[in-house]
Amino acid sequence: GVWVDNVTSLPIHIEPTFFETIWAILLYIVIGIAVLLIVIYIVIRITNLQRRVDFEQQLSNLKLRFFTDISHELRTPLTLIASPIDEVISNEKLSDAGVENMQVAKRNTDRMLRLINQILDFRKIQNDKMKVMVEQLDVIPLIMKIYENFTSMAHKRHIEFQLHCNLNSFVMYTDVDKLEKILFNLLSNAFKYTSNEKRIILSVTGEKDHLYLQVKDEGRGINAQKINQLFTRFETLDEADPNLSTGIGLSLVKELLNLLHGTIKVDSKLGEGSTFSVRLPGNYETFSADSNVEFILNDSENSELQRENDGNLMEDEDKETRILIIEDNEELRHFICNVLSKDYVVFEAENGKQGLDKALAEMPDIVISDIMMPEMNGIEFLKRVKANSNICHIPVILLSAKSSLSDQIQGLEYGADEYITKPFSSTYLKAKVDSLLKQRQMLYDYYTSKIKREKITNLTDQIESVTPQVTHFDDDFIRNILQSVEENIHNLDFKIDDLAEAMGMSRTVFYRKMKSLMGVSPVDFMKSMRIKRAVQLLEQNQYTVSEVGYMSGFATPQYFSKVFKETMNCTPKEYKLKKHADELKL
Incomplete structure (x- = not known):
């Protein structure tokens, strides 16, 4: 417990490691600055790349928009070419050579239209605006039609074009337009690269809910190393004649198959030919979950009946x-x-x-x-x-x-x-x-039949069943006419000019609008309304024929009897007696 002063100190000096020296700290600072500079460089680089990508995308969109606008503009002159050709072929008497020349012009016009449509289809696919319109139908007649389109070309070039199909019918869900474009492009590609006096085979098979198409040709073939580039847009693999193809067709086929959930495989040997195999699903479940698909009604079964009905309505x-x-x-x-x-x-x-x-x-x-x-x-x-x-x-x-x-x-x-x-x-x-014109005529007939069959007080209610076919202005127009005529039906001095004035129109405009909308002239319309009122009064059996004529707005009983007989096929007196006899029987 007593303090002493015998204390000895031992100084110890520890040498710092390198990581603890000032040089290490300076190195850390330098590394941090370097990392920061690298990060800044990477950020700037990525930003510049994004800007370049955006610029290239905008430039690409401008180019595609330009080509799309050009394609749209080409449709008008194509119309001026295609429509007169159809008119000449259908209505003019031509020699055999003239008909053949017009057919050649028509085929080439159709080909130009297909090429333009391919460009427009690419634009829609790129912008995700290509809708898939799926319907249920038998695809065999469609395939036969496409096959027949190429038979004349095969005959001229002495190509043996065969169709192998053991199916009489194959009903499936698909987009008709896209299926036609897929098969048409594959066959066009086969004929393009197949020499004369060779062979092309189109095979069609079906298994459950899948359709299998195979196009086999004896053309030039494709280098195995370049098959992967076959479906690249605007890529032409024909080194002998690079201008022979635009590089659009097969790329469009691939895009369309993706929309239809289909697949395509290529088997080719250089100098021996190529085989394109397509597999397409055709069941409802495949497309029902696709938000890009819209199902449309197939009314082909009623086409003959529709044509018959159209003929009756002509x-x-x-x-x-x-x-x-x-x-x-x-x-x-x-x-x-x-x-x-x-x-x-x-x-x-x-x-x-x-x-x-x-x-x-x-x-x-x-x-x-x-x-x-x-x-x-x-x-x-x-x-x-x-x-x-x-x-x-x-x-x-x-x-x-x-x-x-x-x-x-x-x-x-x-x-x-x-x-x-x-x-x-x-x-x-x-x-x-x-x-x-036929649809309007059916609408006119509906109104006039209502005027002839239904009571005047119920006509306004009956209009509501057909108003979706006319605008609200026309609905009001008809209602106002009915109301104005009904209010003045007993007035002998009420004329067409008065009715037109009530509608706020000149006589000419009123006549044309009423004739166009209701199918009857204003005079005939007022006659029908007056006759209907006369029928109501005659059925009440409280007035004489002359009184009914005056109350219905006819100037004289003789004129009333004449108009009534023309409309009802009997005189007012005969109608009144017949109605009274029917009531006694009841």
Whole structure:
């Protein structure tokens, strides 16, 4: 417990390791700075690459947009080539050589159209806008039709073209348009690289829910090392003649097969030929889970019945039917006018603004309008027409080079009655016009039959069942006519001019609109309404025939009896006695 001073100290010095020296600290700082610089460099590099990628993507989109616009523009001159050719082949008397020359022109026009459509298809696929329209059908007739398209080419080139198919029928779910493009491109590719006097075999087999197609040729063959590049877009593997192919067809086949959940395999030997094997699923479950698939109804079974019904509904059209053509391309406009002027009275306009003025002045029965036009385009014209109570009843057919389903749906949503893509057949256009006229005639017949069969007080209620086929302006127009006539039906001085004034229209505009919308002239319409009122009064058995005539708005009993007999096939007195006898029997 006593402190002493015998303490000895031992100093110890420990040498620091390298990692603890100032040099190590400096090294750490240098490494940190270097890492930071590398990170900054990488970030800048990635940013620049992204910018370059974005720039290249924008440049690529501009190029594709340019090619797409060019393709759209080519559709109009193609229409001016294809439609006159169809007209000449169908209606003109030509020599055998002339028919053959026109057939050659038609085949090459169709080929140009297919090439343009391939470019447009690539654009839609790249933008994920290619919809798959799946329907259930028998694909064997389609394959036979495609096979027959190549038989004439095989005959001319002395190629032995064979079809091996032991199936009479094979029903499956698929997209008809895409299946046709796949098989057409494979056969076109086979004929392109197969020399004369060789052989091409198309084999078709089916197993459960899968379709197997095989195209085998005896062409040049493909180097095994380059088979992997076969489906690359714009890649041409033909070193002998690189201009023979655009490198589009097989790439499009691959893309379309991916959309249809199919596969393709290639077996080729250089100098011996190639075999392309396609496997396509055809069951509903394959497509039901695909959000890009839209199922459409297949009405092929009712096609014969539909054609028969259409034949029964056909009525001779006279030259009173008026059609307005709105097209900024002068040649196409004149061609359409020439095609339709044989059967209809045709007016024409260069743009939507002129077309709107013509529609208001001439009150046509149908309008055929292009979409892309100066001053006022087709969509704006359509909006103006459907918003104008005087002309909103006129059916409108839109013409456009935009053939995608979304563009067609957009046109129909704006109120178009039909949407026709360029190029189109003149026969197809005339069929669409006839179809619209028949549909309008059916609507007219419905209204007039209601006027003849139903009580006047119930006519307004009956209109509601057909109003989806007309605009709300036309619905109000019909309701106002019915109400105005019913309120003044006993008035002997109530004339057509008074009815037109009540509708806020001139006599001419009122007459044309009523004739177009309801299928009867205003005079006949008022007669029908007066006769219906007379029938009601006669059935009440409280008034004499003369009193009923005056109460129904007829000036004299004699004129009333004459009109009543023309409509009801009996005199008012006979009708009254017959109705009374029927009531006694009951």
